[in-house]
Amino acid sequence: MNGSGSQKNIIQIRGLEYSYPPQDDRPAVPALSGVDLDVAEGSFVAVVGRNGCGKSTLAKCMNALLLPDSGSVVCAGFDTSCGETVWELRRNVGMVFQNPDNQLVSSVVEDDVAFGPENLGEDPSEIRRRVDGALKAVGMYELRRQAPHLLSGGQKQRVAIAGVLALDPKCVVLDEPTAMLDPSGRREVMDIIETLRARGTTVILITHFMEEAARADRVVVMDGGRIAFEGSPAEVFAQTGRLEECGLSVPFAAELAQLLREEGIDVPGGIVNAQQLQDHLCSLK
Amino acid sequence: MAVRDITIGQYFPADSPLHRLDARTKILGTVLYIVSLFCAHSFSALAAAAVMFAVCAALSRVPFGFMSRGLRPVLVIIAFTMVLNAAFTAGGAVLVTLGPVRITSGGVRRAVFMAVRLVLMIFGSSLLTLTTKPLALTDGLEKLFSPFSKLGLPAHELAMMMGIALRFIPTLMEETDKIMKAQTARGASFGTGGPISRAKSLLPLLVPLFVSAFRIASDLAMAMESRCYRGGEGRTRMNAASLGRRDLAAAVILAAYMAVVLMINGSPLA
16 A cells, blocks of 8 residues: 555645644634645655744644645555554654653653554564664663663653654654754754664654754755745755745855855855865865 | 652662562552551551561662652651641650640650651652652553453553653653742742742742643653554553562562561560
8 A cells, every 4th residue: 555656755745734723712823734745765854944834733744643624645655634544654654753851651761662662562572672773773772771851852862763763664754853952962863863864764854953954855945834945955055035034044054155155255056064165165275 | 849859750770689570569569568557556566567668678779868868758747647646646644735735655656656657658669669660560550450441440541641640750840840940030939938828839830830741741642642652452562571489479478577567466565
């Protein structure tokens, strides 16, 4: 039962509309209006946008935590609105949330990682194998008997990622996983995202940090519940004006490159990270 | 008020004979221990209970300082019980007379007896949570209660709820601390004034705490759902606990202990 047979898109979203239901005195709030998005298998896509632009809602739609009002979301071949396959879908599309504290279920790291495979009803030996594998993949194997509240934010988030990896997903959706972390925690999480990418897992990263988005294969800019524009990081971050309209800035390296260009220094477009800028500036002389 | 003081529900990681016992054995053992405390009618029977606790505590390799931290929050309750018992138990020689209240030697005896019993009860039950991982504990409870699930008792749900409650104690503590500091920074004062103004001052603490507890609950529910949680049906366990020779030994020791307590109760020593 794999997809609609088209090319290898792990996620296909067509005309997705979603409104949060009305509450007490508040009317319904439209969060997504007419989103179309394809994500190729094995790619790393960053979704950026200001607060309230609908990016977290979009992430939750991919995991069937929210169901579309209209339109369709097909992930890993499963339509999210089909109630029977929702668990198959969720084991294939893992989700990591913003607050590392609020997504860990157990008081011991390895038991928390085991939570997912236990829910799937795997054999104890298979669960053990997956838990050890997932913990090693995020570099938390040594701390497997630790209590989560004694870990740093970055470590907690790594445990949360391990908990998702233990489900053996094809795709991992991370909803602002670094928003509550300090710079070193942020680096830890980004390094793991690179590992996931190297393993061929599709990564969808919802983020506020342009430096993180610059590392993706593709950047999707959202504004007002729809996709404003998208492209490779080089293409997206060249459009400073459009980004500012969406309430976003460009990565520091891209901004610096632009300023240098205005000063008449020969810096090509498409520079999005410090390494590229450094390499180019060093080659100038 | 330090918020990190409560050790109930706090697992102390160590490798000891007590840690390795099956959770079910430890739960039933703890229940038996508490029952024995209520059966004990004499100081000598309580002494037997204290010896039992001391042996278990030594076996558990949990530092005593760590254990006794759980006692501090209930000291007030113990003191209150002592005062009530001392004041309203008649019998024996009158020691002090305060207006209508006569404190008798029998009352003092009873007050001390109740205090020792309470302290042992708290220590004894905290030993369970100190040496048992919360998930093992809830697994144990689930297994103990599963025979009743046919009668409609939601054993799995109760166990899961308890496990989550235990997991979130430190998180909610931190949250409380944060809210307290934020409110203090805005001029609120906690722990000053009379009991009524103290209770009132807790309001700006409790309301945000409840709000944040609900937010955490909703986040967690979403995270659990996204990790394929759908109740206890068809769920397996990574560490399937099984009763071993160790548990049999523990059961024998506990039975012997209970017999000793009952014997002391019935003996002329009492």
